[in-house]
Amino acid sequence: MTLGFKTALIVGAGAGLSASLGRQLAAEGVKVALAARSTEDLAGLAREIGAATFACDASRQRDVEQLFSDLDKGPGSPEIVIYNPSYRTRGPVADLDPAEVEKSLMVSAFGGFLVAQQAVRRMLPKKSGCIVFTGASASVKGYAQSAPFAMGKFALRGLAQSMARELHPKGIHVAHVIIDGGIRSERRQEPADKPASMLDPDAIAASYLGVIRQSPSAWSHEVEVRPWVENF
Amino acid sequence: MTLGFKTALIVGAGAGLSASLGRQLAAEGVKVALAARSTEDLAGLAREIGAATFACDASRQRDVEQLFSDLDKGPGSPEIVIYNPSYRTRGPVADLDPAEVEKSLMVSAFGGFLVAQQAVRRMLPKKSGCIVFTGASASVKGYAQSAPFAMGKFALRGLAQSMARELHPKGIHVAHVIIDGGIRSERRQEPADKPASMLDPDAIAASYLGVIRQSPSAWSHEVEVRPWVENF
Amino acid sequence: MTLGFKTALIVGAGAGLSASLGRQLAAEGVKVALAARSTEDLAGLAREIGAATFACDASRQRDVEQLFSDLDKGPGSPEIVIYNPSYRTRGPVADLDPAEVEKSLMVSAFGGFLVAQQAVRRMLPKKSGCIVFTGASASVKGYAQSAPFAMGKFALRGLAQSMARELHPKGIHVAHVIIDGGIRSERRQEPADKPASMLDPDAIAASYLGVIRQSPSAWSHEVEVRPWVENF
Amino acid sequence: MTLGFKTALIVGAGAGLSASLGRQLAAEGVKVALAARSTEDLAGLAREIGAATFACDASRQRDVEQLFSDLDKGPGSPEIVIYNPSYRTRGPVADLDPAEVEKSLMVSAFGGFLVAQQAVRRMLPKKSGCIVFTGASASVKGYAQSAPFAMGKFALRGLAQSMARELHPKGIHVAHVIIDGGIRSERRQEPADKPASMLDPDAIAASYLGVIRQSPSAWSHEVEVRPWVENF
Numbered sequence: 001m002t003l004g005f006k007t008a009l010i011v012g013a014g015a016g017l018s019a020s021l022g023r024q025l026a027a028e029g030v031k032v033a034l035a036a037r038s039t040e041d042l043a044g045l046a047r048e049i050g051a052a053t054f055a056c057d058a059s060r061q062r063d064v065e066q067l068f069s070d071l072d073k074g075p076g077s078p079e080i081v082i083y084n085p086s087y088r089t090r091g092p093v094a095d096l097d098p099a100e101v102e103k104s105l106m107v108s109a110f111g112g113f114l115v116a117q118q119a120v121r122r123m124l125p126k127k128s129g130c131i132v133f134t135g136a137s138a139s140v141k142g143y144a145q146s147a148p149f150a151m152g153k154f155a156l157r158g159l160a161q162s163m164a165r166e167l168h169p170k171g172i173h174v175a176h177v178i179i180d181g182g183i184r185s186e187r188r189q190e191p192a193d194k195p196a197s198m199l200d201p202d203a204i205a206a207s208y209l210g211v212i213r214q215s216p217s218a219w220s221h222e223v224e225v226r227p228w229v230e231n232f
Numbered sequence: 233m234t235l236g237f238k239t240a241l242i243v244g245a246g247a248g249l250s251a252s253l254g255r256q257l258a259a260e261g262v263k264v265a266l267a268a269r270s271t272e273d274l275a276g277l278a279r280e281i282g283a284a285t286f287a288c289d290a291s292r293q294r295d296v297e298q299l300f301s302d303l304d305k306g307p308g309s310p311e312i313v314i315y316n317p318s319y320r321t322r323g324p325v326a327d328l329d330p331a332e333v334e335k336s337l338m339v340s341a342f343g344g345f346l347v348a349q350q351a352v353r354r355m356l357p358k359k360s361g362c363i364v365f366t367g368a369s370a371s372v373k374g375y376a377q378s379a380p381f382a383m384g385k386f387a388l389r390g391l392a393q394s395m396a397r398e399l400h401p402k403g404i405h406v407a408h409v410i411i412d413g414g415i416r417s418e419r420r421q422e423p424a425d426k427p428a429s430m431l432d433p434d435a436i437a438a439s440y441l442g443v444i445r446q447s448p449s450a451w452s453h454e455v456e457v458r459p460w461v462e463n464f
Numbered sequence: 465m466t467l468g469f470k471t472a473l474i475v476g477a478g479a480g481l482s483a484s485l486g487r488q489l490a491a492e493g494v495k496v497a498l499a500a501r502s503t504e505d506l507a508g509l510a511r512e513i514g515a516a517t518f519a520c521d522a523s524r525q526r527d528v529e530q531l532f533s534d535l536d537k538g539p540g541s542p543e544i545v546i547y548n549p550s551y552r553t554r555g556p557v558a559d560l561d562p563a564e565v566e567k568s569l570m571v572s573a574f575g576g577f578l579v580a581q582q583a584v585r586r587m588l589p590k591k592s593g594c595i596v597f598t599g600a601s602a603s604v605k606g607y608a609q610s611a612p613f614a615m616g617k618f619a620l621r622g623l624a625q626s627m628a629r630e631l632h633p634k635g636i637h638v639a640h641v642i643i644d645g646g647i648r649s650e651r652r653q654e655p656a657d658k659p660a661s662m663l664d665p666d667a668i669a670a671s672y673l674g675v676i677r678q679s680p681s682a683w684s685h686e687v688e689v690r691p692w693v694e695n696f
Numbered sequence: 697m698t699l700g701f702k703t704a705l706i707v708g709a710g711a712g713l714s715a716s717l718g719r720q721l722a723a724e725g726v727k728v729a730l731a732a733r734s735t736e737d738l739a740g741l742a743r744e745i746g747a748a749t750f751a752c753d754a755s756r757q758r759d760v761e762q763l764f765s766d767l768d769k770g771p772g773s774p775e776i777v778i779y780n781p782s783y784r785t786r787g788p789v790a791d792l793d794p795a796e797v798e799k800s801l802m803v804s805a806f807g808g809f810l811v812a813q814q815a816v817r818r819m820l821p822k823k824s825g826c827i828v829f830t831g832a833s834a835s836v837k838g839y840a841q842s843a844p845f846a847m848g849k850f851a852l853r854g855l856a857q858s859m860a861r862e863l864h865p866k867g868i869h870v871a872h873v874i875i876d877g878g879i880r881s882e883r884r885q886e887p888a889d890k891p892a893s894m895l896d897p898d899a900i901a902a903s904y905l906g907v908i909r910q911s912p913s914a915w916s917h918e919v920e921v922r923p924w925v926e927n928f
Contacts, residue, residue, distance in 0.1 A: 061794050092862060093809075093812060093813055093816050093858075093859055093862060093863070094813060094816045094817045094820060096809075096813065098757050098806075098809070098810060098813070101806065101809050102802075102806055105801050105805065105806060105851060106798075109801065109847055109851065110794075110797065110798055110801060113789075113792075113794070113797050113843065113847070114794060116789060117789055117790060117792065117794070120789050120790045121790045124790060138854070141857065142853075142854045142855065142856070142857025142858030142859075142860075142861065143858060143861060144858060144861035144862035145858075145862055146858055147809065147854070147855050147858035147859060147862075150854030150855065150857060150858045151805055151809070151851040151852075151854045151855050151858075152851070152854075153854065154850040154851050154853055154854030155801060155805065155847040155848070155850050155851035155854070156847075157838070157850055158834070158838045158843070158846030158847045158848075158849065158850030158851070159838065159843050159846065159847050160838070161837065161838025161846060162789075162838030162839060162840060162841075162842055162843035162846045162847075163789055163838075163843060164464075164838075165463075165464065165838065165839060165840035166788060166789060166840035166841055166843075167789070168460045168461070168462070169460065169461050171460065173460070184449075196448070196449065198449075199449055199450045200447060200449035200450065202447075203446070203447035203449040203450035204450045206445075206446070206447070206450075207442070207446065207450055207452065210439070210442040213438075214435070214438070214439065214457075215432060215434075215435035215438070216428070216459070216460035217416075217428065217430075217431055217432035217435040217459055217460070218431045218432065218435035218436045218438070218439060218457040218458070218459065219457065219458060219459070219460055220439065220455055220456055220457050221456065221458070221464070222456060223452055223455055224452055224453065224454060225446075225450040225451065225452050226450070226451060226453070227448070227449055227450065227451070228400045228401065228403065228405070228448035228449070228451055229400070229401050230400075231397075232396075232397065232453070293562050324630060325577075325580060325581055325584050325626075325627055325630060325631070326581060326584045326585045326588060328577075328581065330525050330574075330577070330578060330581070333574065333577050334570075334574055337569050337573065337574060337619060338566075341569065341615055341619065342562075342565065342566055342569060345557075345560075345562070345565050345611065345615070346562060348557060349557055349558060349560065349562070352557050352558045353558045356558060370622070373625065374621075374622045374623065374624070374625025374626030374627075374628075374629065375626060375629060376626060376629035376630035377626075377630055378626055379577065379622070379623050379626035379627060379630075382622035382623065382625060382626045383573055383577070383619040383620075383622045383623050383626075384619070384622075385622065386618040386619050386621055386622030387569060387573065387615040387616070387618050387619035387622070388615075389606070389618055390602070390606045390611070390614035390615045390616075390617065390618030390619070391606065391611050391614065391615050392606070393605065393606025393614065394557075394606030394607060394608060394609075394610055394611035394614045394615075395557055395606075395611060396606075397606065397607060397608035398556060398557060398608035398609055398611075399557070628928075629927075629928065632924045632925070632926070633924065633925050635924065637924070648913075660912070660913065662913075663913055663914045664911060664913035664914065666911075667910070667911035667913040667914035668914045670909075670910070670911070670914075671906070671910065671914060671916065674903070674906040677902075678899070678902070678903065678921075679896060679898075679899035679902070680892070680923070680924035681880075681892065681894075681895055681896035681899040681923055681924070682875075682895045682896065682899035682900045682902075682903055682921040682922070682923065683921065683922060683923070683924055684903065684919055684920055684921050685920065685922070685928070686920060687916055687919055688916055688917065688918060689910075689914040689915065689916050690914070690915060690917070691912070691913055691914065691915070692864045692865065692867065692869070692912035692913070692915055693864070693865050694864075695861075696860075696861065696917070
């Protein structure tokens, strides 16, 4: 079964998950655009999958408008949009730096809105498109000492739900994937005594593609993935 | 990507969803067994996909034991088990027939336990297997005038969650799929003024196969599917 | 603020929670009836609060019908009904005794339906009444090795939700209280190294009375209570 | 049973709910402080219940710091803090003004953090205090055309959960009350054909006081209230 889409934008493209997503989308013949605050680290992946790269701070309105205007002129407006960025800071509520809490809300949630708004404006006339937001365990459970991340991720989930209820009947699929665990990467591997305790980014990306591929007759809005050994 | 399993059992095989599941599993090379209270209606599908059929009232312990013992002797114990049966009766709480309420609990939930128990006993030594329970909107929301269905489907969800927490770390994938809407069938089509308001069983089955195919590194426990036009 | 009700029935009256409920209701001038499988242990409490006692296995239709018929003839049909009974058995899914699983469903959930049905029939003509179901952590989370309890408590929650949606607009308040932790009793005290880790039954009962006392303009359906030191 | 607290701060004091809260707290002998962006409308209530008033934009760090510093010097730091402010704007995602979305996050959620942080710093040394956040239907369900309100209220719920998990074991009660419906006021009454469809602020306030009064042995974190006729 084909994906049914030809162009994709991955925002927050620096993460390992994004590399897996980019490769799997490209393997389906999708033309991929990668956006991140800095494009420096994207060069290798971009070359590998033939992707265009864009510098964009997703929490800034002007940056996001510029990104979509560049896409319009270049590779074309994206039929698939995946929003990954988040910012977290930890600590007791009494000790948190308010500026960091605000940044959490801006990067994790407000940026999701900015990107989604631009995407939706381009998808509505075609009555087609798929927007996927990347959630975390903190999207549904506010952990102690981690209020800012919970605030940002809860807010992103509220955005995703509201968009799904508005946009599904308009032909635009809005999904929220809850990644319940740490994602394995070159820098971050599970400790020797906890094998298999992290998520393989390729396995997560396969579930994203499964959701993107769904028929409108049976769309998922929320999907959670976790390693088999994870407590939940 | 292959499914990674060679045998499957579909319980409650009379429904349209089961036909779609059976066809898609067979197309992946899986040997399918179909169980239902009456096997009469299964003959056509069984022939089409080369499946064995078994008569079994899933809410009766003896029937379920017999079913698995027959599978052991014949097609082999199932690596994939899908549990569909449910029984519903509607009405104000004051008017419900207690025997019908009990039947709802027995068919929708207790039968799920009986089947899962037999399956798990055979999967544990292999540290492998996948059990999927079919849920409904009523699994997470108790609707007015529909207490018996809510009781049965909530209970089934409790079973699925408890099993996932016990069995994921033992290599057995337990999933609960919430089908949020009516399933299209020959007998039951959407009204002319509500096109696309029902779920296509082939589309649902595709999501079941997506879950069955998942890598243990990123298993979903709960997945919901609904038509794009559905309110939720 | 008065409770606004004059008669109450507590089912599953053997537990420490029920003694606290009985005392607090009696202190508000409510005439209390206590029902339990065996009335032997109820004599002291009954004398203390001037309650009538009734032997009743709440999972048996005939017992429940007899109970309400006795109440009709004696202390009067209850305006407040509290349903506490549950039955739990633990163990890996592969090892559970199916008869015990069935008993869990019958006592924890089906009995709740039987009692509620009789109560509702008597409350509907008066467009008034309050039914409270006692839930547990397992009402919303299926723990490993505890599938039967999860099945029973999830089912009871489904019943409570469905009843609330049907009966709130008919003037009958239906509440579900999730007790997230162990309840302190004479037989069961917290270990020395975990002070304050259990719930005081008087404190729980105070929250029940708070819910019973609510104005229809701001009814709670679901309330959770847990000790301040409890992880959740 | 006494409340156990002597001082309270109500933030977002302009709303009808706050007047009810102020009166009921004052009736329990609690010294109340009222904070709102503008104190103009607070004069009547302040006189009636002997409250001090403070001008404060809760979404601005400096304002909130000033508020608590003024409280420290004057009526004393609050043992009870209630956070009500929210800002909402409606419309399709494509048409929303990003500045309004940001304001929703700042007023509904970030302000809650700023106020809570100041309160917690003063409560921690006493190992005592109660913080109540006012939620809405949108705290748990993202409605179509109402993404900004969902984002703000979801984020506030994430903050409340995270704080409860951190601070309950430190003796500080953190509660989140979901008001599922419109609140009746002089300006806003239910239409003639939908009597009783709004919440009476006095009835809501009674539930807030019930939560504030709870023993640490059985604290509620989340409570929902809705009118008896409300669909949910």
